[in-house]
Amino acid sequence: MSVRYGAWAGGPDPMEPPYDIRQALDEIGDDVLAGTSARDALNRLLRRGPSGRDGLDSLRRRARERSRDLRRSGRLDGTLDQVRELLDQALEEEKRALFPIPDDAARMAEAELDTLPRDISRAVRELADYQWRSPEARQTYEQIQDLLRSEVLDAQFAGMKDAVQNATPEDLERVRQMMSALNEMLDADARGEHTPEDFAQFMAQYGDFFPEQPQNLDELVDQLARRAAAAQQLLDSLTAEQREELAGLMAQAMAQSGLADEMSRLQQGLRAARPDLQWGGRQRMDGEQGMGYSDATGALAELADLDQLDELLSQDYPGASLEDIDEELVERALGRAAVEDMAQLRRIERELREQGYVQRGSDGLRLSPRALRRLGSTALRRVFALVEAKGRGGHDVRDAGAAGEITGASREWRFGDEQPLDVVRSVRNAVLRNAGAGAREVRMQAEDFEVVETERRASAAIALLVDMSYSMELRGTWGEAKTTALALHSLVTTKYPQDAIEIIGFSDYARVMSPNALVEHDWDRVQGTNLQHGLMLARRHLDKHRGAEPMILVITDGEPTAHLAPDGFADFAWPPTDETIAATLAEVERCTRRGATINVFMLDDDPRLVAFMQDVGRRNGGRVFQPKRGALGEYVVADYLTSRRGTRRAG
Structure with missing residues (x-):
């Protein structure tokens, strides 16, 4: 069996790497x-x-x-201006021809022309049976009918203007037959009887009327219906007088061409096929130059699209x-x-x-959760970029404890080691040593053995309390707090999976938040900084991890202004009441007795906030930090790393 290799030509390349997003x-x-x-x-x-x-x-x-x-x-009444100019020109040419004729018939004709209605539509209609003495005037009057017919047909069937100018009766009859066939096709489609073969046959016979070359009836109906709806908007946008004149002129032109019935039928069929379009309504056009009916219809159809x-x-x-x-x-x-x-x-x-x-x-x-993990990693990289720039880096203590986690590395065995042997590397060392000595057998010696290296890690339970009161958004500190929370969560869950971290947001009430909830948080303009409720939830988290080192980290920009009343509802007051301060400090005492250290990161230098947090630090033994703008993540992450090492960083 022969096999031929070549460029893939069956659609999207199945071996193409995923799009880089x-x-x-x-x-x-x-x-x-x-x-x-x-x-x-x-x-x-x-x-x-x-x-x-x-x-x-x-x-x-x-x-x-x-x-x-x-x-x-442009303006929408350009066709009326054109008809008016042609009519004035025809009347002037006719009067010029009548003036030298001395008989009474000429005077009667002049009187008839002088008493024509001012309404252009009625004037054109009354001149339909007039016996013109001037060939030039007759030709100018006939241009009015040609103009109106071509404008109306081109407005409905884009591109037909040139095809119907100076059209013969045979040309107009073919237009009528096309419209009749189109109407029959629309009726069949409404009954559910239309087939693609019907459309193909229609286009084979009348495709020259449709330069856009639609591929099916739906495309054709869409093109025609949009222009028909725009034509109705054009009429609705004229004054009542202009609308009556133009509608009358178009009706006359269609009637004289034998197309009125089919045009009316087509309009009804298009409305039924596309009732979703805006059939009517006024549109504003502010140009100075008058636009022809067809051009104005095209402009309004484009405006509808836009x-x-x-x-x-x-x-x-x-x-x-x-x-x-x-x-x-x-x-x-x-x-x-x-x-x-x-x-x-x-x-x-x-x-x-x-x-x-x-x-x-x-x-x-x-x-998705995958994107949130990437977001947390991004936040962590940014924080570590600041930490490492100031010389704060890794902190793991590598040791021989059997309870440690495997790092992926190995080292030589030393007397007293309890780690498992790295069998592969130990045998490899023996083989290389024996091969170098030319021995035919592999004999193990003490120096060949290697052990798997592990890390000793003590577990910790971390409660990260993030202030979500509206002042955080107003001061522009919420973004930095969110970045810090995501960074710390990513650090703990990826590098210290034995640690348990919980994010607690607090405003009028406190609530446990997932990273997704933190990211999706939308602001409710509620009042209250309920640190007491946040510490209560933190203590519950710590109680679930009794054997872990308890840590509480608080990020806030204001002193407590709310606490849970005996009925369980938040009690807010500004300035803070003695009851709120007492309830919050009582929760601090409970956390202290639990053995939890509370480290506070203040995002404002309000004297009341500073005084209250210093009191918290004295009661608990924790530290109080006031990081500069942009340094919150560095402080929180570095504090966590320092606390896990069992050492303290100067505040």
Whole structure:
């Protein structure tokens, strides 16, 4: 059997590496760590767009700019101006021809022309049977009918204007037959009897009327219905007088061409097929130059596309998704480059989901546990960058204790070691030694043996209390507190899995928070800093881990202003009442008797806060820190590492 190798040509390359979304993840992480919710950070990335590409906001801005330019491009009553000019020209030419004729018939004709209605539609209708004396005037009047017929047909069937100018009766009959066949096809589709073969036959016969070359009936109906809806909006946007004149002129032109019945039938069929379109309503056009009926219809159809695209790009509606944004709509409104920008945004969202970094729920996108782990690692790397810059690094104590955890390394055996032997490396050492001596047998000696190296690690129970009162957001310290909490959680769960950490957020009440809940936290403008409740939950966590070293770390920017009353509800007061201070200090005493050290990291220098926390430090024996802006993570992580070593760092 012969095998031939070559470039893959069966679709996406199955061996292609996953799309690199690390930059997108980092941008999301930057926003989250700055205090933004994960959902907002994901939406912000899509609005901002990746490097080198337009995001939703930029595309939306371009759509609005195009809409503004269209509205300034002209007025909607241009066809009425054109008809009025042609009518005035025809009357002037006819009167010029009548003036030298001396008979009474000429005078009667002049009187008839002078008494024509001011309404253009009625004037054109009354001249339908007029016997023109001037060939030039007759030709100018006939141009009115040609103009109206071509404008109406081109408004409905884009690109037909040139085809029906100076059309013969045979040409108009073919147009009527096309419209009749189209109406029959729409009726069959409404009955559920339309087939692709019917459409193929229709296009084979009348495809020259449709330069956009639709591929099926749905595409054709979409094109025609959008323009028909725009034509109705055009009429609704005129004054009542202008609307009556233009509607009358178009009806006359269609009736004289034998197309009125089929056009009316087509309008009804399109409305029934696409009731979701905006059929009617006023649109504002502020330009100075009058636009023809067909051009104005095209402009309004484009405006409708831009308005729809603007709403979709806002993603500001329930269940919004990038999949809602139609690629053809984007291309029609903004061009091919915008389609590629949208494809890039969709790919980022899809890859984030397929690679397990985001999940879509009823409330939109949210970060997955995998993304949260990466976010915690990112936060930890940033903190360690500061710690290592100041000479604070690893802290593990390597020892021969059998209770330690394997590090992956080994060393030579020493008398008294209790670690398990590294059999592979021990035998390898003996083989190499015997081979070097030329021996045919492998004999083990004491110097060949190696043991698996382990670390001795004492377990700790850590309760990290994070102030979530609204003042944290107002002072701009919430992002730093969130980064610190995620960094410490990542450090403990990855490098010290034998330790037990619990994050407790507190405002008017306290509650245990997962990293995901911390990241997704949205602000409730509630009042209260209930440290007492937070310490109560911390003590419960420590009680679950009796054999571990108890540690409580508190991050806050204000003194306690709330406590749990006897009825279990939060009692808030500002300034703090004696009851709140007493209840909080009583909980500090309980933690102290439990053997827990409370280390406090203050994010404000308010004298009342400083005085209260110093009192906590005196009662508990813990330390009180006041880190500078940007140094909170360094202080908290370094304090945890120092406490695990059993030493103390100067405060």
